[in-house]
Amino acid sequence: MTHDELVYLTIADASELIRTKQLSAVTLLHAVLHQIEAVDDKVHAYITVAAEEAMSAAKAADREIQKKSYRGPLHGIPMAVKDTHYTAGIRTTVATPILADFVPDFDASVIERIKDAGGVLVGKLNLPEFSFGGATPGTRNPWELSRTPGGSSGGSGAALAAGMTLGATGGDTSGSIRGPASYCGVVGLKPTYGLVSRFGIAAISHSLDHVGPMTRTVEDNALLLSVLVGHDPRDRSSAEVPLPNYKKAIGRKVKGMKVGIPAAAQLEGCHADVLVAFHEAVAVYEKLGVKIKEIELPFMKESEAVQRVIRISEAASYHETFLKHQPNAYGPSNVRRDVELGSMITAVQYLRAQKIRVPITAAFERAFGQLDALLTPAEAEPAGERRQAAYNFLSYFNLLGNPALALPCGFSTSPPGLPLGLQIVARPFADHITYRLGHAYQRATPWHQRRPKL
Amino acid sequence: MLRNAPDDEIKDLMRQLSKVAGLNLTEERIENDLPQFRVQLGWIETLNSFHLPLESQPSPATHLRPGRKDAKK
Numbered sequence: 001m002t003h004d005e006l007v008y009l010t011i012a013d014a015s016e017l018i019r020t021k022q023l024s025a026v027t028l029l030h031a032v033l034h035q036i037e038a039v040d041d042k043v044h045a046y047i048t049v050a051a052e053e054a055m056s057a058a059k060a061a062d063r064e065i066q067k068k069s070y071r072g073p074l075h076g077i078p079m080a081v082k083d084t085h086y087t088a089g090i091r092t093t094v095a096t097p098i099l100a101d102f103v104p105d106f107d108a109s110v111i112e113r114i115k116d117a118g119g120v121l122v123g124k125l126n127l128p129e130f131s132f133g134g135a136t137p138g139t140r141n142p143w144e145l146s147r148t149p150g151g152s153s154g155g156s157g158a159a160l161a162a163g164m165t166l167g168a169t170g171g172d173t174s175g176s177i178r179g180p181a182s183y184c185g186v187v188g189l190k191p192t193y194g195l196v197s198r199f200g201i202a203a204i205s206h207s208l209d210h211v212g213p214m215t216r217t218v219e220d221n222a223l224l225l226s227v228l229v230g231h232d233p234r235d236r237s238s239a240e241v242p243l244p245n246y247k248k249a250i251g252r253k254v255k256g257m258k259v260g261i262p263a264a265a266q267l268e269g270c271h272a273d274v275l276v277a278f279h280e281a282v283a284v285y286e287k288l289g290v291k292i293k294e295i296e297l298p299f300m301k302e303s304e305a306v307q308r309v310i311r312i313s314e315a316a317s318y319h320e321t322f323l324k325h326q327p328n329a330y331g332p333s334n335v336r337r338d339v340e341l342g343s344m345i346t347a348v349q350y351l352r353a354q355k356i357r358v359p360i361t362a363a364f365e366r367a368f369g370q371l372d373a374l375l376t377p378a379e380a381e382p383a384g385e386r387r388q389a390a391y392n393f394l395s396y397f398n399l400l401g402n403p404a405l406a407l408p409c410g411f412s413t414s415p416p417g418l419p420l421g422l423q424i425v426a427r428p429f430a431d432h433i434t435y436r437l438g439h440a441y442q443r444a445t446p447w448h449q450r451r452p453k454l
Numbered sequence: 455m456l457r458n459a460p461d462d463e464i465k466d467l468m469r470q471l472s473k474v475a476g477l478n479l480t481e482e483r484i485e486n487d488l489p490q491f492r493v494q495l496g497w498i499e500t501l502n503s504f505h506l507p508l509e510s511q512p513s514p515a516t517h518l519r520p521g522r523k524d525a526k527k
Binding site: 207301302308309323324338340341343344351352355356357 | 512
């Protein structure tokens with residue numbers, strides 16, 4: 001197997017090779033570390049590469065597998081995580097000078113789960129300061145190095161696209177998993193709110209934050225989500241619900257499913273290439289026997305104001321101590337400005353926003369009706385192009401909490417060669433439906449198989 | 455609309471609100487934050503124009519669960 005073939009293995013394929021001892025975790029890790037050395041000086045996806053710790057974990061994985069103690073599909077697989085996730089003994093900077101030397105003494109829940117599953121933690125991925133923003137300063141889009149990978153999980157998206165990890169995690173408050181997935185041509189799930197524990201993860205906004213898997217294929221995403229999910233009493237918002245088998249959703253037929261798309265007027269302002277790719281994706285689903293219905297998404301304009309007021313108020317609460325005791329320690333970003341202003345939102349204004357959230361959610365449920373899922377564009381433009389869309393299809397679903405999967409659906413022509421993303425939304429706790437539809441799409445299209453030239 | 459008020463009026467608002475919030479922003483910070491504060495006032499106006507019945511309740515971020523007898527203290 002060539003170096004490129006190794007570093008671009010899917011988790012599904014790599015795990016089978018490792019399980020059957022045709023590939024060792026150490027060999028795979030060596031290839032990933034070599035890829036990081038070769039390309040990360042151009043992409044700058046990593047804040048911290050924990051090569052020694054990763055090698056110990058890879059050797060331990062190989063020993064266990066030799067002794068027939070195979071833990072499952074993540075055993076021996078190189079993984080990287082957004083640098084908001086606490087990792088015991090490894091610095092967690094949240095990309096802020098305030099926490100530049102912070103080394104947690106415990107793991108975030110998702111880190112515990114990755115380690116229990118035998119995943120090999122390679123390092124911590126870049127983000128904008130405190131996850132604020134739709135760009136990731138310092139990190140470049142592997143498809144076009146002069147352009148942004150998006151944000152805030154930009155390091156995660158870029159690392160996956162550039163073959164510097166097989167799986168990653170991200171955080172999504174206003175689209176921060178799905179935006180980078182869209183811009184970098186990879187797959188990212190914002191799960192149902194509460195499905196994946198937020199314990200041990202630096203917050204922006206507790207009622208809008210979601211943590212989720214990022215991968216190069218939908219099948220891999222299902223494998224990774226299966227590891228990350230589960231009730232966690234340490235996270236007060238953690239859902240205690242029966243969990244579907246996400247892997248079983250892969251390969252299920254989609255013929256006869258009912259899927260909505262936004263009314264044409266709501267797509268106004270989307271980049272021309274995004275609209276073409278979106279409508280071509282809809283045509284793919286129609287060919288697969290899916291029934292498409294146009295619906296109007298309610299209160300899209302109001303939802304933006306609601307989401308922003310909630311987000312910035314809750315963020316100000318998280319930052320209260322930093323603002324009072326270390327206000328001059330923030331980096332050169334807009335975080336300090338935003339949380340200063342969030343501190344000026346009154347309790348009554350914040351609660352009004354939380355009250356409005358309820359009828360918006362109810363109206364969406366009525367509009368969704370008997371549908372199985374909804375398709376929308378993910379980002380409304382290719383990376384780095386000016387945003388002109390009338391509505392934001394990403395943050396809307398942070399407000400509602402529905403699961404939303406972004407996956408590649410084509411490449412731009414003007415400018416040429418930039419990934420475009422599709423979003424699949426399902427009912428709360430029906431994350432497996434996004435996988436069923438997403439995998440069917442990837443079986444019918446080649447977009448997820450393309451690689452940037454680095 | 456408040457978001458279109460003159461700079462002096464908005465800055466005075468920001469001084470008072472930041473005092474209440476325990477921040478005591480400098481004039482430099484107020485100057486820096488002013489444009490975004492106007493944007494924020496626009497969001498508040500949007501929220502204020504949304505009709506809510508008296509019985510409205512905020513969306514809960516957490517839900518109570520039945521307690522367990524064997525729950526760890």
